[in-house]
Amino acid sequence: MLGMRRRTRARGWQSTFSGLTGLGLIAPFLIAAGVFIVYPFVELLRTAFGEPDGLGNVTGFFESPAARRTLWTTCLTSLIVTVIVVAVGAVLAWSLRTTRSRLTRMAIGLSVFMPLWMGAVMKIYVFTVLLERFGVVNRTLTSLGVIDEPMRLMRTQFAVVAGMTYQMLPYAVLPLYAVYVTIDLNLVLAAESMGASRARALRDVVAPLALPGLLASTVIVYVICIGYYLTPVLLGGATAPFTASLIADDIFNLFEPAQAAVSSVLLLIVAAVVILGGLRLVGKERMRRALG
Incomplete structure (x- = not known):
């Protein structure tokens, strides 16, 4: 009986797993990562630096x-969209944090979540209706006497920037709102009680505290933007070619997988540089807290 009790105590519950148990638990993740991440990445590098010419x-x-023009257009347009999205998103997130009006919060919330509820094709179709030659925007401006004849808004970089900005807005508002929630509003009131204006209180108190969130949102938005395909093709056409559309042409039209792989690797390098730059500026821990 005494021996049985000792064996029972030895087999009692433990708060930590053994190495073999832990390896078994993460094995599905490791297999999935190898099949869907590591293997495709290795194949991408092999295709990019393999036949027909290597380097x-x-x-x-x-x-x-x-x-070169496509890569430059991709990086520049993505940068423009990122600046607009983060600037507008910061204002909307701060308004959502500070307003006491339920109606205002509902309106801002709907404007933020609506792009997430709509499909990509539907969002692009909406902008087509708005920006086409005889669309809502041109008809409104013509009826008001602002313009004499319809402007060319479709198939322009403006259309691409507008469409991408609308689609990317939630990716800036939501992280920034999560950051603003952690900021005590009494700090702003204390700064104003010491004689600071509202603008200076926001600049000197809120901005430094929200900086990790701002940079994290910038990284998120930019990295997603450089991979856009459908919006530049349908709203911009040949006026705003993105690298993703070049990759599609190399694969399906020109049958040059090596060039498509090189373009993909360059996009990955751009994304990696942006992410590492954000980590360098903010720090890994602050970036992690900013992303929740």
């Missing part, structure tokens, strides 16, 4: 004026 595939990309 010459990369040289051929930069020797192509169309490829």
Whole structure:
């Protein structure tokens, strides 16, 4: 009996797993990561730096004026969209944090969540209705006498920026709101009681505390933007070519998988540089807290 009691105590519950048990629990994740992340990435590198020219595939990309222009347009348009989205998102998130009006909160909440509820094709169709030659915008401006004839709004960089801004707004508002919630509003009131204006209180008190969230939102929005495909194709056409559309052409029209792989690797490098730059500026721990 005494021996049985000792064996029972030895088999009691433990708060930590053994190494073998832990490995078994994470094995499905490791397998999925290997199949869906590591293997495709290795194949991408092998295709980009393999046949037909090896490193010459990369040289051929930069020797192509169309490829260089596409990469430049992708980075520049994404930067414009990111600046607009983060600026507008910061204002909306702060309004959502500070307003006491239930109606205002509902209106801001709907404007933020509506893009998430709509499909990508539906959102693009809405902007087509708004921006086409005889769309809502042109008809309204013509009826008000602002313009004499319809403007060309579709198939422009403006249309791409407008469409991407609307779609990316939630990715800035939600992280920034999560950051603003952690900021005590009494700090703003204390700064104003000491003689600071509202603008200076926001600049000197709120902005430094919200900086990690601002940079985290900037990184999120920019990294997502450089991979956009459908919106630039349908709203911008040839006027705003994105690297994703170049990749699609290389694969399905030109049958050049090596050039498509090189373009993909370059997009990954741009994304990695942006992410590492954000971590360098903010720090890993503050970035993690800003992202929740």
